[in-house]
Amino acid sequence: MLPQVIIIGRPNVGKSTLFNRLVGKKLALVDDQPGVTRDRRFGEAHLLGLDFTIVDTAGWEDEDPSSLPGRMRAQTEVSVQGADVALFVFDARAGLTPLDEEIARWLREQELPVIVVGNKAEGRAAESGLLEAFSLGLGDPIAFSAEHGQGLGDLFEALLPHLDDKQPDPEAEAEESEEDYDPKAVLKLAIVGRPNAGKSTLINALLKEDRLLTGPEAGITRDSISIDWEWTDPKTAETRPVRLIDTAGMRKKAQVVEKLEKLSVADARRAVDFSEVVVLLLDATRGLEHQDLKIASMVLEEGRALIIAINKWDVAEDASGLFNGIRGALDEGLAQVRGVPLVAVSARTGKALDTLLQVAFDIRDAWSKRVPTAALNRWFDDALGANPPPAPGGKRIKLRYITQAKTRPPGFVLFGTRLDMLPESYRRYLINGIRRELGFDAVPIRLTLRSPKNPFATK
Template sequence: MAKLPTVAIIGRPNVGKSTLFNRLVGKKLALVDDLPGVTRDRREGDAHLLGLDFRVIDTAGYEDMDAVTLPGRMRQQTEAAVRQADVALFLIDARAGIVPLDEEIARWLRGSDTPVILVANKAEGRAGETGVLESLSLGFGDPVQLSAEHGEGVADLFEALLPHLDGKAEDEPEEDEESPDAPLKLAIVGRPNAGKSTLVNRMLGEDRMITGPEAGITRDSIAIDWEWQGRQVRLIDTAGMRKRAKVQEKLERLSVADAMHAVDFAEVVVLLLDATRGLEVQDLKIASRVLDEGRALVVALNKWDVAENASKLFNGVKAALDEGLSQVKGVPLMTVSAATGKGIDQLLEVAFETRDAWSRRVGTGELNRWFERAIEANPPPAPGGKRIKLRYLTQAKTRPPGFVLFGTRVDQLPDSYQRYLVNGIRRDLGFGAVPVRLTLRAPKNPFGRS
């Protein structure tokens, strides 16, 4: 019988770990009581969740005690369970909100090699809303919201667990995809006749022209596994996107549609321009939509070996990109020749660097030290004489990087100030010219002080 993947449930005492354990195994194997510390030893059981089978471990409530004491020995058992697990479910009590022990557990888990899924238990109703918002400060992204007692939110838990547990031999888990050693998923898009097919063939070192589809049949983008200087690349080929069209407008629509289909599979997108034609409106539309989808973008001027007035052309395209792409300034602009191969190595090097920035995560401490300096250098405005108080900033996700800003009256924070923060994050924290998302959140507790 195949060994099942393992899930450990971790959290401070009395957040509902044993209740969730019982819910997952389908029977009351673990004792449950309102008294904290009922569970001491690790308890294991076979879980079945919407067709997903795994081994689940119920751990003792994590307490910061000396190792010679009983709570300290219980904590050691909990730490051992997490080390053995494929993924850990970090439970917090959404109704109680975040307490110092939750923050202590979060610091320990961030230093662990085990992937962590944050779970906000007891999240049903309005009573748990504040705790859910506070949990973002722990640095594990948006929590899975559920009620272990009532069985609400198990579908969301299934979706969070699936990448870590299902089909590990065939499908790379999400954590592996974020590894710098994982294949770079690179899509090459652009208008017809920009030279995509020639560039793909030059990269692969063989004539592998993808012919267009039969009339009326939509073609999926094709992934070609390839190695460049010992590094793995999964090339998303859109070379065959051309379709017969009598009207130029229709051809452009098909061009954009196929390019965006390739974007769905990519991490970094290379927008290939024809240097003999410069930057056209349709190129900007494609670039803008790539950034709106949250993908990292690199622009490459092809046919550079036959371009006229090269310096003037380069500067003109760069200025037009900065002006036309309001989301991101300073998108990398490269020059290549698919015909001769010149510039391809530099293009791929920049593509890997761009993915690193797109996947970057900044520690909460470093992020908030930067945040304090940013608001000290340029305090937020006070519309109507009422001060906007910005409390803290946390990175909720990567790929693309997303940040959540907490404070009072943040709904009145001007767009210009939000751009100031986003531009500073890119400039000072190593994100470069990748799309950065900033979400504003204020406490929803009607009795909270503003």
């Protein structure tokens, strides 16, 4: 269980923006009007090596307990139970209000560490508000900007004393029993891409029915649609369950101006979060564009297995040249994961759709793979022997051993000394070796560096 950090404050001080900043995704709906958030929302946050569960709450309002705002406040009060730290957020530009002071009084009565966060602190207009916060008696306030990401280092230092000893132990995780992975479980397969690439048409072709609305207009799909279906493998006649997820088209960020489209794109990103394998659909008549690479990078950053499918292959010109050109551009533009599967399909004629599904199941197997620690360290010893780590400035970097802490996506923890001096090129060497030698194919891999704590560091 990860430690839990709760965000508390009056409406419209930027709690949901802070939540989104810490989880690294726009999970919480944000708008200028107060009171957008009503229910608690949980997210997995990562801050400079600290892992914790972050909880966004409704704005604290002084209303009748039977009213909607009053019930929202009751939800916030209940959510403190089980939390390890509270982030009390106020608007530094507006300064303290009577409602802020009421919240502070309530927090002082709780047996919970509180960190005061002065949000919207960019610029000199916030200085007086930050000074006022010293009067709350909850410690020094942190100057923060959730919108721009300023103050993350200060927030990390404030959270570290409360969360450091509650971090999950990667060694213990690696020694736990193997994660149960059932290759026959439902494959969660999301289809993403630019508008009008043929995502809904592809799903209709797989289902062999007009399940989703399609047409020549771009942007017909707005909500992410999930459809449970069974695919029959033509080679074995075995039926395998699939959950197909159709998503809204993702245009360049500068072109997305309407609020509804912004929400649709955010919904598509959430669909990626809940998928296992993501198919990025290209339009063969338009080739590979910069926006496609941005979408692919987003999918890989989320740790999902990625397949690139070129649709409308039946009308492609110079098919061989197009395929080779896209392959080369992908290897150059997605250097972090070379060799991403590339499949040419046609939703209109049904070309290679079974191949696409088979590749999806195969890459999920690689994405879910766990390597025994003994085999992993045999590879590790060979990798060190073939290419020892450098000694920058004459200081030797000692790499002791490696464990696989998680799967889906595969996550490894490397233990040693002076790891802060390990060059990124050597880190890439290890990741590429894991992928190439241990059968992980073109799936995203996480490598965390962990050094033992220095007992004399504070003396």
